[in-house]
Amino acid sequence: MGDYLRPTSLDEALQALARPWTVLAGGTDFYPARIGRTIDEPVLDISAIADLRGISEGPEGWRLGAATTWSALIEAPLPPLFDGLKQAAREVGGRQIQNAGTLAGNLCNASPAADGVPPLLVLGAEIELAGRAGARRLPLAAFITGNRRTALAPGELVVAIHVPKPSRPARSGFLKLGARRYLVISIAMAAATLEIEDGRVAAARVAVGACSAVAQRLPALEDALVGTPVGALAGRVDARHLAPLSPIDDVRGSAAYRRDAAVTLLRRLLRSLA
Numbered sequence: 001m002g003d004y005l006r007p008t009s010l011d012e013a014l015q016a017l018a019r020p021w022t023v024l025a026g027g028t029d030f031y032p033a034r035i036g037r038t039i040d041e042p043v044l045d046i047s048a049i050a051d052l053r054g055i056s057e058g059p060e061g062w063r064l065g066a067a068t069t070w071s072a073l074i075e076a077p078l079p080p081l082f083d084g085l086k087q088a089a090r091e092v093g094g095r096q097i098q099n100a101g102t103l104a105g106n107l108c109n110a111s112p113a114a115d116g117v118p119p120l121l122v123l124g125a126e127i128e129l130a131g132r133a134g135a136r137r138l139p140l141a142a143f144i145t146g147n148r149r150t151a152l153a154p155g156e157l158v159v160a161i162h163v164p165k166p167s168r169p170a171r172s173g174f175l176k177l178g179a180r181r182y183l184v185i186s187i188a189m190a191a192a193t194l195e196i197e198d199g200r201v202a203a204a205r206v207a208v209g210a211c212s213a214v215a216q217r218l219p220a221l222e223d224a225l226v227g228t229p230v231g232a233l234a235g236r237v238d239a240r241h242l243a244p245l246s247p248i249d250d251v252r253g254s255a256a257y258r259r260d261a262a263v264t265l266l267r268r269l270l271r272s273l274a
Helices: 010-016 070-075 080-089 095-100 103-109 117-121 219-225 255-273
Strands: 022-024 043-045 055-057 061-065 126-131 134-139 144-146 157-164 170-177 188-197 200-209
Touching: 010 126, 010 157, 070 080, 070 095, 080 117, 080 170, 080 188, 103 117, 103 157, 117 170, 117 188, 117 200, 170 255, 188 255, 200 219, 200 255
Parallel strands: 022 043
Antiparallel strands: 055 061, 061 157, 126 134, 126 157, 170 188, 188 200
């Protein structure tokens, strides 16, 4: 095996990243990718850095530590704004995976079918990156740049995910379609956050995952939902709203099936949020 380092502070980890390392957090993507072969690359295990775990609330919003596990998110006392992210968390593998897998690991893996991406997109999440030269923030949509590609620069780590507080009462939801109920990679998934005022949608964010190289917001549908009474949301969904998507044919489903499934998921999701 190559070098192995398990720092206990962020500074120590960033100093180590002066040279290339493979970063390990929960290991739920790392180990399956290396079955049957020797792990010979240098591994930087960040699981002992306490500052990378936990959820806190401030005046502007919430900070989700990069190494916070899905189980910790599920158990955290959070408002209905986070219901969609919690629903997605319950779909991330089984309980053992949820106990080990981390929020930032799901983002850095940058799979088109990453369950955490659509619900974080509709929360308006920003990604905080740290390196020896300092820290910076990026919108999640700018952080994931393609299939298995991110904007992480050499020597940087994701340290937190920031979710801003909405200006009105808000709720969110998430739905996923797979070949079976649990422990399955998505064929399509949908997430939405709605801000409600006087029984109507005042603001909407909607995203679909597993139907493009990167999960996509649907701005035309978001605009169509604004002003709609909450009881009539599902009827606003039209196949033309899916123009930003670029689904593919693969073993889990055809592109046409994915498009049809996305429309159905969006209607069901908006109906449930009403």
